[in-house]
Amino acid sequence: MGSGLKRSRQYPGATSYFDRHGKRRWRFRKGGFSVELGSEYGSEDFIGRYEAALEGHRTRGGVGAGRAKPGSVELLVLKWYRSQDFLALEASTQRVYRGVVENFRQQHGDKPVHLMQLRHVQDLLAAKADTPAAANNLRKRLIQLLDYAITLEWRTDNPARATKPYKVATEGFHTWTEAEIAQFIRVHPQGTEAHTVMTLMLYTGAARVDAVQLGPWNIKDGRFRYRRQKTKKSNGQLISIPLHPDLASVLATLASDRPFISTSRGTARSVGGLGNLMQRWTKEAGLPACSSHGLRKACARRLAEAGATTNQIAAVTGHKSLALVQHYTAAAEREGLADTAFEKLITRPNGEQNLANHSGRFAKTTNKPMKEKR
Structure with a gap:
């Protein structure tokens, strides 16, 4: 039951059934609109059919742009889906974005875009404070949507840009050791x-x-x-x-x-x-x-440990954002700097190592009272 619920959340509207041969199949069914998705859940064919089903449901299933209220969140989302910016995205990226935006649209689709204020955006993000990564994803999509609203001349500002992202404790996917x-x-x-x-x-x-x-x-x-x-x-x-x-x-x-x-x-x-x-x-x-x-990430870590620069690592992984590469390799770089620092600590200029006098190395003692900094 738990696995089925997780799947339904991943592809809302997708439900499974068994055909007359006992084989499990999937279909998209929503508001009287139904499309077969095939038998291989999560396959490229399944995802392609699911995307087509979503579009068909919007345009023929009663929730197309023609039925959305003028100036509403619903209409803004539908127009954004047809914008050059959105259509230029890779299909896998479009799916991720839709997963965030659809939940927002379903909850607030009838509300006027021009009335959205900073406090409204803050409330939306605060509702996801327990999952900061999800809150940050919503924030990014709201920034894109409201930027698009400005191009449509529905707004003159973007309150989502005035918010700050939540701090995420996790470092994302675990890097293999x-x-x-x-x-x-x-x-x-x-x-x-x-x-x-x-x-x-x-x-x-x-x-x-x-x-x-x-x-x-x-x-x-x-x-x-x-x-x-x-x-x-x-x-x-x-x-x-x-x-x-x-x-x-x-x-x-x-x-x-x-x-x-x-x-x-x-x-x-x-x-x-x-x-x-x-x-x-x-x-x-x-x-x-x-x-x-x-x-x-392990590939990037190995390169960092071998002394590769951030630009060199990006040339291998294909990252456009050097900041992301630095995030991948931060642990390795810190360890390398620590090793170098410690080598300087224990090595004399003439190449001889000496750790005999630890107190002399780490701290100086003096009889003079410490002067208070003002």
Whole structure:
């Protein structure tokens, strides 16, 4: 029951049923509007049908722009969905944004956009204070929506921009440690699909959406070349990195006519399917905190520990935001600085090390009274 509830929240309106052959299938059903979604929950085909169902429900199911109140949140959201800014986003990003915006629209769709004040935005965010990451996601989407309202001349200001993001205690997806990588390999040795996937993602830093599309065609002259799917609509950011020998030895055993991560039929695995497999593999290895995205962060961590600069790491991972790369590698950089600092502490200019007189190294003693700073 818990799993079904979680799924329904992930794709609102999607419900399952069993056909006459006893096979589980999914359909989108809302307000008398129904569309079949197929049998592979979370697959690319499922997601594509779900997106089409959402659009069909809006335009033909009775909640299209023609029925929305003029100047309402409902109409603003529907217009934003059809804007160049939104349509330029990758499909996976659109799904994430819709997940946040739809909840806001359902609760406040009939309210006039021009009456929204700073206190209203603060109340909306405060309602999610227990989940600061969710509050911050809502804040970002409200900023986008109200910026769009300004372009429509529905408003002259954006009160969401006057708010501050909540502090998030978590550092996001867990970064794999070297011990966890070794543990995974012990349970999933070379030759298994799990080992291939882990090695590919660890030595390329590729996101899951990119990893499922990589194949022999991406390797030329000893380099791995591919364009990031997240930026596909703007021609994609080109990644060109050397092929690591450890990765080369693993890929050399794979078929040359299919993606590196493929099904038994030779077709590319779906992004959702790979995520489900990784959850199973990490659970089998006793590593429930580890994920595919954590391998991407582990790649950045390794590069940082090897002394790579933030720009050099971004050239491998394809991040546009250097701030995000710095977040990935902060722990490694702090450890490196601490090591360097401690080496200076224990090493004399002539190269001799001396830790015999700890008190003399760490503090000076004096009989003079301490002067009070004013």
